[in-house]
């Protein structure tokens with residue numbers, strides 16, 4: 001069974017962007033040390049145009065071979081004229097309103113997104129990258145097996161939460177962490193894993 005991993009960038013206080021989700025202010029922390037980490041461990045999580053700009057498009061996928069995102073997140077790419085933002089991955093977009101897919105490489109999931117994710121998990125392959133945003137992550141909350149939280153050293157006070165969901169306590173176990181000289185900390189949490197290993 002492969003995992004659904006919510007790989008997400010957030011502030012210290014857990015917001016993934018301002019109220020609208022805008023988070024360009026996180027990019028100032030993408031320095032060489034952090035980029036080397038992404039290149040080695042999560043190269044496929046960079047959008048294809050970002051990979052190309054950094055000369056990383058030939059790198060093989062390491063952790064994921066599939067990505068799922070919500071329509072609002074996908075629309076950010078559509079607005080730039082990009083219909084296949086993660087061409088290196090199998091792409092799914094949850095939407096009840098988009099109708100036909102704007103790109104043959106993108107599957108639209110309009111009903112039973114939880115059921116579709118369960119089907120994907122039962123297939124062979126690398127893990128599934130839950131890209132976000134907040135509402136889709138809320139809808140898929142019960143299916144999240146792993147969280148990789150890229151914490152940037154900024155405090156926002158309010159903004160878009162990591163999940164749009166009702167209050168419910170769910171325990172996760174810290175499975176790994178990595179800190180960077182610029183203050184970014186990447187923490188990995190699993191529902192089951194209990195072993196803790198850290199590097200800095």
Ligand SMILES: NC(=O)c1ccc[n+]([C@@H]2O[C@H](COP(=O)([O-])OP(=O)(O)OC[C@H]3O[C@@H](n4cnc5c(N)ncnc54)[C@H](OP(=O)(O)O)[C@@H]3O)[C@@H](O)[C@H]2O)c1
Nearest residue numbers: 009016021070071072073094095096097132133134135136
């Ligand atoms: N910091 C990060 O790492 C990160 C990562 C990703 C995204 N973001 C940000 O998150 C923001 C968008 O987040 P968001 O919460 O507004 O939107 P979102 O989760 O990206 O998309 C919400 C849309 O997804 C569809 N959807 C959600 N649940 C569904 C379900 N159960 N079945 C079918 N469709 C479903 C609906 O589309 P329809 O309305 O078409 O039905 C819904 O309106 C963006 O600004 C983006 O920049 C941040």
